[in-house]
Amino acid sequence: MSEGSQIIVADDGRVALRDSLKEENIPNFEILKNRDSRIGSDEVFGDGVFDFRYGPVTSGFIESGSFHIYTYGERMLAVNIDLSTKHRGIEKSCVGLPVTDAVRKVENICGNFAFSHSVAYSRAVESALAIKPTETTKKLRVIGLELERLYNHLFVATRLAGSAAQKVLNAHLLYLFEEALRVNQLLTGSRNLKDFNSIGKAKPLSTESFGPSIESIGIARYQLSRIQERLADLYGRSLESENFMDRLHETATLNAERAVAIGVTGPSLRACGVEFDLRKSDPDYPDFKVVKMEQGDALARYEVRCLEVMESARIVGRMLDSLYKLGAANVHPVDIELEIPSSSGTSVGVCESPTGVIATYVEIKKGTIVDLYISTPSLFGFAAMREAMVGQIFTDFPFALDSFGVSFADAAR
Amino acid sequence: MKWWPLLGIKHRLTEKRKYKLYGKVSTVFHSFRKSLFIYPIDVGNSNDMNLEMAALQSPQYNLHRFGIYFADSPRHADLLLVLGRVNEPMAVPLRETINQLPAPYGIVLVERESDTEGTSVIELGIENIAAHVKDYREPAQLISIFLKLMGKEN
Numbered sequence: 001m002s003e004g005s006q007i008i009v010a011d012d013g014r015v016a017l018r019d020s021l022k023e024e025n026i027p028n029f030e031i032l033k034n035r036d037s038r039i040g041s042d043e044v045f046g047d048g049v050f051d052f053r054y055g056p057v058t059s060g061f062i063e064s065g066s067f068h069i070y071t072y073g074e075r076m077l078a079v080n081i082d083l084s085t086k087h088r089g090i091e092k093s094c095v096g097l098p099v100t101d102a103v104r105k106v107e108n109i110c111g112n113f114a115f116s117h118s119v120a121y122s123r124a125v126e127s128a129l130a131i132k133p134t135e136t137t138k139k140l141r142v143i144g145l146e147l148e149r150l151y152n153h154l155f156v157a158t159r160l161a162g163s164a165a166q167k168v169l170n171a172h173l174l175y176l177f178e179e180a181l182r183v184n185q186l187l188t189g190s191r192n193l194k195d196f197n198s199i200g201k202a203k204p205l206s207t208e209s210f211g212p213s214i215e216s217i218g219i220a221r222y223q224l225s226r227i228q229e230r231l232a233d234l235y236g237r238s239l240e241s242e243n244f245m246d247r248l249h250e251t252a253t254l255n256a257e258r259a260v261a262i263g264v265t266g267p268s269l270r271a272c273g274v275e276f277d278l279r280k281s282d283p284d285y286p287d288f289k290v291v292k293m294e295q296g297d298a299l300a301r302y303e304v305r306c307l308e309v310m311e312s313a314r315i316v317g318r319m320l321d322s323l324y325k326l327g328a329a330n331v332h333p334v335d336i337e338l339e340i341p342s343s344s345g346t347s348v349g350v351c352e353s354p355t356g357v358i359a360t361y362v363e364i365k366k367g368t369i370v371d372l373y374i375s376t377p378s379l380f381g382f383a384a385m386r387e388a389m390v391g392q393i394f395t396d397f398p399f400a401l402d403s404f405g406v407s408f409a410d411a412a413r
Numbered sequence: 414m415k416w417w418p419l420l421g422i423k424h425r426l427t428e429k430r431k432y433k434l435y436g437k438v439s440t441v442f443h444s445f446r447k448s449l450f451i452y453p454i455d456v457g458n459s460n461d462m463n464l465e466m467a468a469l470q471s472p473q474y475n476l477h478r479f480g481i482y483f484a485d486s487p488r489h490a491d492l493l494l495v496l497g498r499v500n501e502p503m504a505v506p507l508r509e510t511i512n513q514l515p516a517p518y519g520i521v522l523v524e525r526e527s528d529t530e531g532t533s534v535i536e537l538g539i540e541n542i543a544a545h546v547k548d549y550r551e552p553a554q555l556i557s558i559f560l561k562l563m564g565k566e567n
Binding site: 056057059062063064084085086087088090093104105107108109110111112114155158159171174175177178181185191192194195407408409410 | 426452453454455456457458459460461462463464465466467468470471472473474483484485486487496500502503506509510527528529530531550551
């Protein structure tokens with residue numbers, strides 16, 4: 001992708017590439033320019049202000065990234081984010097590889113969004129090389145995407161409950177989180193849905209080593225409905241816990257205008273009252289309802305995520321039901337050896353990951369990758385988070401960080 | 414305010430199962446028979462191992478019953494859990510963290526077969542490696558190693 005060009009993803013999933021734009025016309029140019037190394041470069045000086053470096057090895061958050069927090073006592077005056085310790089340069093290392101080999105590398109950009117990343121990449125390659133995925137593949141991809149959303153959202157809720165010292169809620173949510181990972185394993189053979197999707201096709205559900213497929217679908221279906229039921233109960237109770245509400249309410253507030261200017265997508269944007277969701281106009285999602293909240297604070301993001309878990313469980317449950325009715329033959333479709341043409345092409349693939357839109361730009365020449373550019377939602381999520389944190393006290397830090405559901409691996413690639 | 418449901422009393426959330434030893438363990442620390450404090454460090458994995466650390470603390474496994482706890486600082490830890498293959502800028506912070514560990518200590522390396530980035534930590538020539546998991550799949554593998562390191566039969 002040439003410098004100064006921009007990928008624009010519309011609400012209905014249409015993608016536009018704009019070339020040779022001027023710096024001043026792109027509101028988030030500064031973020032995009034330094035996306036390999038840092039987010040933000042604000043500095044504050046004065047008596048009693050100091051630059052507190054948090055990370056890359058800390059027990060507050062486990063990932064190997066770091067924050068530079070300018071604090072005056074408890075209050076945070078500016079927050080900058082250092083991505084360099086996590087940057088692995090995966091996009092560059094994919095250049096020169098055959099398109100099929102790069103799928104596994106793209107999955108490793110962010111392990112908890114592995115399926116979303118592989119779907120966005122596959123969609124780009126499929127549209128560039130004119131490969132048409134089958135209807136079953138499309139269905140399996142919806143199942144994968146929703147399973148991924150489910151466990152990621154549960155993880156965020158777990159972290160928030162843990163940070164607020166809600167030990168009982170935290171333990172219950174951790175239980176559901178582990179159950180969700182086991183459902184993934186049961187259906188796809190991998191706890192984090194890796195190696196499930198490839199170009200043009202997805203693996204059949206539940207491989208032989210996990211027992212008769214049709215039975216495991218029934219078990220997964222039951223487990224999902226249990227997760228949905230128990231989360232609904234826990235969610236209702238958590239909203240009545242004054243302690244918990246006090247920590248989340250009006251913490252790290254983001255307004256819709258700034259969110260759009262930064263480029264935030266996903267639950268963080270929907271929590272500001274913007275109804276932006278690629279699944280809304282996706283034909284693979286019949287009667288899909290967008291979840292949104294108005295306040296834009298950590299509480300709104302928590303609510304959006306919890307409600308989305310229930311929506312995702314409903315979608316996957318319905319799809320599994322239809323597969324279950326069709327019988328074993330349709331769950332185990334004959335593995336067609338797909339011909340990947342060694343032609344050339346350029347395209348963009350998009351996908352609604354748990355934290356927002358992933359857009360993958362790929363340029364292919366005779367079946368090998370010439371250029372790969374991946375726009376990840378966590379980059380914009382971090383940029384919004386550092387703005388939302390300013391003026392908050394340090395105690396609010398974990399709520400701001402966790403409620404955005406961002407990860408360094410995703411942002412730094 | 415509603416009372417939280419204490420489901421653990423009615424239904425047992427902790428699973429009763431054996432943790433069969435996975436792979437090899439080179440040392441057994443008899444001094445950690447009663448408790449083992451673990452500090453996990455991310456050295457550049459794709460964040461999937463970090464989520465597994467949350468899964469490891471879930472009620473299904475109930476690590477506290479074995480006396481296994483997560484420490485908040487490497488200075489309070491008996492065991493360092495190195496997650497993933499090492500990304501170049503993280504090699505120095507990793508060595509610094511190891512320097513902070515009080516003796517006797519052990520290091521467990523955890524990698525996945527699907528990892529494609531970075532270099533294996535084993536190539537850094539670190540001492541006191543108690544176990545090396547090359548194809549991590551589920552938390553039970555790690556629990557079996559912890560129990561063996563503590564000299565507990567399970």
